[in-house]
Amino acid sequence: MNIWLKLRKTAAITLCELLAIATIFTGCTSTDLSGTEGAGHAVGAVVADEDSSGALGSKDKVDGPQEDLVNNNSYVSIDAIPAYDGKAYVAVNNNEPFFTDSDMTTTAFENYSDLDSLGRCGVAYANICRDIMPTEERGKIGMIKPSGWHTVKYDVIKDRYLYNRCHLIGYQLAGENANPKNLITGTRYLNVEGMLPFENLVADYVNNTGNHVLYRVTPMFSGSNLVANGVLIEAKSVEDNGGGILFNVYCYNVQPGIGINYENGDSWLEGTTGSASSGSDSSAAENSAADSSNSETMVHITATGKKYHRAGCRTLKKSDTEVTLDEAKSMGLSPCGICNPPQ
DSSP, X not given: OOSSOOOOOSXXXXXXXXXXXHHHHHOOOOOOOOOSSSSOOOOSSOOOOGGGOSOOSOOOOOOSOGGGGSXXXXXXXXGGSOOOOSOSEEEOGGGXXXXXXXXXXXXXXXXXXXXXXXXXXXXXXXXXXXXXXXXXXXXXXXXXXXXXXXXXXXXXXXXXXXXXXXXXXXXXXXXXXXXXXXXXXXXXXXXXXXXXXXXXXXXXXXXXXXXXXXXXXXXXXXXXXXXXXXXXXXXXXXXXXXXSOEEEEEEEOOBTXXXXXXXXXXXXXXXXXXXXXXXXXXXXXXOOSOXXXXXXXXXXXXXXXXXXXXXXXXXXXXXXXXXXXXXXXXXXXXXXXXXXXXX
């Protein structure tokens, strides 16, 4: 049996069930998926209800310019994506990615589409492996202003910032930091509840096996809107032909309780329980790590290190110790910039 489950069901599976299964079969608890703003966490080959998944497009490989894929990729029309219904993601094409046999390779690569005439990102596509993973901590990205960017805060959001600079391919996967071709304006909910769990899953798999994972992220824009409605994430492990990693999901660029004008990035509070304020950029708006209860979240440290880590971080020594996030902070340790642990 594969140590990473190949889940292709079409019934919804909860995060807790998946995490329990992964723990039983692998003994690995390296992906921290503690909740921040409600349901929507995803691990592994995540599935959706039958009426919200299914074949949404052709599996034919597209060889044309990647800029052609900016508004809606050639596999899936944005009009075919179900409306957001409270879940951070939905499975697409029965959770099967659109890669072909000829795509399967163990050659490392990274491709980032040029920005279009509106300054919007296109497809980001890479063969994730240890060769391209970062070897240094992530730097600052506050100088990048993706299309539709606004610095705005709401009291109803955990760290108050509505928008993050979302890496299409997470830094922990490919080491791309302040690359404007890899950063979009995304909500905290998209970043933390939608994309991050999938990134962690792939990172853990690659770190544990040394295998390759084809990983393609397509921001989906409607018309000439500057803010993407969401992102399509496809992933398939190469050496085991999808036996370890296999998913095809659409993550919604929404924020519960906040209305968004995708044409220009303007936003408003839905209801009267909070308020919005604009302000200068902050590292809080750049952070793609999930916040959680510090007394319950577990991280890993070493005897002499000055950082705390996710389990499985490639910079960890063999003699690491698991402690709570509160304990790590009380020791004066700071988060690792490579594995991006909870903060």
